[in-house]
Amino acid sequence: xxxxxxLCRSLQxxxxxxxxxxxxxxxxxxxxxxxxASLSPAWILVVLYxxxxxxxxxxxxxxxxxxxxxxxxxxxxxxxxxFPVSLVKTAELDPxxxxxxxxxxxxxxxxxxxxxFCTEATGFSRLFPGxxxxxxxxxxxFHVPIFRDYIMTSGLVSSDxxxxxxxLSHSGGGQVAVLPVGGPLEALEAKPGALNLRIRNxxxxxxxxxxxxxxxxxxxxxxxxxxxxxxxxxxxxxVRKAQEALQRLLSVALPxxxxxxxxxxPFRAPIHTVVGMAIPVPRSPRPSQEQxxxxxxxxxxxLTQLFEEHKTRYxxxxxxxxxxx
Numbered sequence: 001x002x003x004x005x006x007l008c009r010s011l012q013x014x015x016x017x018x019x020x021x022x023x024x025x026x027x028x029x030x031x032x033x034x035x036x037a038s039l040s041p042a043w044i045l046v047v048l049y050x051x052x053x054x055x056x057x058x059x060x061x062x063x064x065x066x067x068x069x070x071x072x073x074x075x076x077x078x079x080x081x082x083f084p085v086s087l088v089k090t091a092e093l094d095p096x097x098x099x100x101x102x103x104x105x106x107x108x109x110x111x112x113x114x115x116x117f118c119t120e121a122t123g124f125s126r127l128f129p130g131x132x133x134x135x136x137x138x139x140x141x142f143h144v145p146i147f148r149d150y151i152m153t154s155g156l157v158s159s160d161x162x163x164x165x166x167x168l169s170h171s172g173g174g175q176v177a178v179l180p181v182g183g184p185l186e187a188l189e190a191k192p193g194a195l196n197l198r199i200r201n202x203x204x205x206x207x208x209x210x211x212x213x214x215x216x217x218x219x220x221x222x223x224x225x226x227x228x229x230x231x232x233x234x235x236x237x238x239v240r241k242a243q244e245a246l247q248r249l250l251s252v253a254l255p256x257x258x259x260x261x262x263x264x265x266p267f268r269a270p271i272h273t274v275v276g277m278a279i280p281v282p283r284s285p286r287p288s289q290e291q292x293x294x295x296x297x298x299x300x301x302x303l304t305q306l307f308e309e310h311k312t313r314y315x316x317x318x319x320x321x322x323x324x325x
Contacts, residue, residue, distance in 0.1 A: 012082035013265070015075045020264050022150075023109055030146040053145060060142035060152060061163035064134060067153040068120075076119035083223070083271050085115040087122040090306075091277040095130025096173040098214045099278065100164070100205060103178055103221065104197050104303065106186040108228045108257050110135075111266065112221035112273045117178045118154035122273075133176040134167055138184070140251055161208065168212035178219075179205055184253030188233060188243055190225045195316075196323045199300060206296045213283025216295070218276040218303035222314035226269035231256035272314045276306040300324065 038046045059065055093099060103113045116122050117133040124133060136159035142148040157163050159179065167175040180186070182198040189196040209216050233239040233256070247253050259266045279302060284291060304322055312318050 008078075008081070011078045015078035016082050016265060018075065019079055019114075020109075020266075024264070026150070027141065027144040027147040030144060034145050049145070060139070060148060060158040061160060062166050064152040064155060064157040065149070066132075066134075066155040070153040071118065071155065072120045076115070076121040080115050080119070080121040083111070083115075083227075083266070083268060085112060085122055085271045085273070087116045087124060087127060088272055088274040088310075089127045090275060093128055093131060093215075093217070093275075093278055094173075095128075097278070098168045098170055098173050098212065099131070099176045099217050100168060100209045100214045101133070101176055101178040101217045101219050101275070102181045102205060102299065102303070103219045104181060104199070105194075105221065105224050106180045106182040106184070106190060107221070107224035108187055108190045108230070108255055109266075110180055110224075111227060112224050112271045113178060113180060114154075115271070116273045117176075118156060128176075128275075130174050131176050132174055133178055135178045136164060136180075138251060139163075161204075164205075164208055165212065168208065168214040177214075181205060184247055184251070185244070187253040187255050188230075188240065190228070190255065190257075191230050192226045194225045195320060196325060199303075199324055203292055203296050206299060207287055207292050209281045210284045210287035210291060210295060213281055215278040215281055216299055217278050218299060218306050219273060220276070220303065220307050220310070221271055221273040222310065222316065223269050223271040227266035227271075228255075228257040228259050270314075272310075274306060274310050274314075276302060 034046060034049075037043065101117075103110070113135055116124060117135045124131075132155070134155050134157045137151070137156045139158045139160050141151065141156075142158050157167070164177050164179070167177045181202050182189075183202070186196070186198045189198075206216070208214075231239060233243060239256070243254055243256075258264065260268075279295075279298060281295065304324075307322055311320065
């Protein structure tokens with residue numbers, strides 16, 4: 001029994017390590033491998049791949065190329081069991097509609113979003129039959145050869161407007177665009193105990209939902225900020241200013257973080273990703289600012305309500321509240 005338990009924990013650690021490597025190191029590795037292959041007798045294969053890649057360049061913004069087989073790999077179950085991660089359903093969602101899920105908080109590496117919406121380890125298809133989730137990721141990652149093909153198999157797609165619009169305008173419904181609303185800058189606030197959300201000026205996703213008549217669904221992932229420690233970077237500090245400058249230059253956040261034993265292995269902290277009720281959105285191809293502001297205020301209200309209703313169940317003290325900036 002003890003040996004079996006030790007094996008399970010070892011498999012969980014391995015699953016997490018391969019994911020962290022995939023997230024942080026697989027892209028550069030693919031570039032190096034492709035460069036070395038171009039200098040070898042296999043250079044013709046590299047040329048053929050690059051020609052194919054040019055023809056396939058729009059796939060990340062037209063729904064991607066997901067694989068049910070990859071999403072159901074056993075390694076993802078070990079990955080989710082490490083923390084563990086759970087997906088909590090609070091209301092039925094009509095599969096004939098399209099949805100824009102607002103995911104909060106971003107966390108350092110959006111572990112909850114990947115676990116629940118890019119794999120079947122927590123049972124998304126069982127809980128929400130007829131819906132196909134797509135996690136929106138910064139467009140820059142889809143410019144990395146080979147790496148972009150791998151991440152698309154899990155349902156990751158580009159986060160540019162054309163990509164989200166393609167999903168939300170699907171005539172048959174059933175499409176879910178999952179957007180970490182706070183963006184890369186919110187990752188710089190992801191520290192144990194933090195409840196900071198960048199949302200007051202994040203209104204583009206609301207306008208997009210109005211343009212396509214896609215229902216908005218607030219999602220709060222309890223425990224997302226408990227996975228890593230960050231180097232102190234309070235607003236206005238030299239570290240934060242450097243991080244913000246690099247974010248503007250590279251379009252990606254560069255949090256200085258660590259997990260267990262000072263390494264990049266996240267702490268074992270439970271993650272409970274709670275999917276709220278849908279907010280029906282009437283289609284308005286050219287929404288006014290008043291419409292955007294009103295829907296945004298309603299969304300913030302529903303998100304706050306979702307958090308308050310579930311916080312004590314998932315370890316947040318009753319006297320703690322969201323900090324919206």
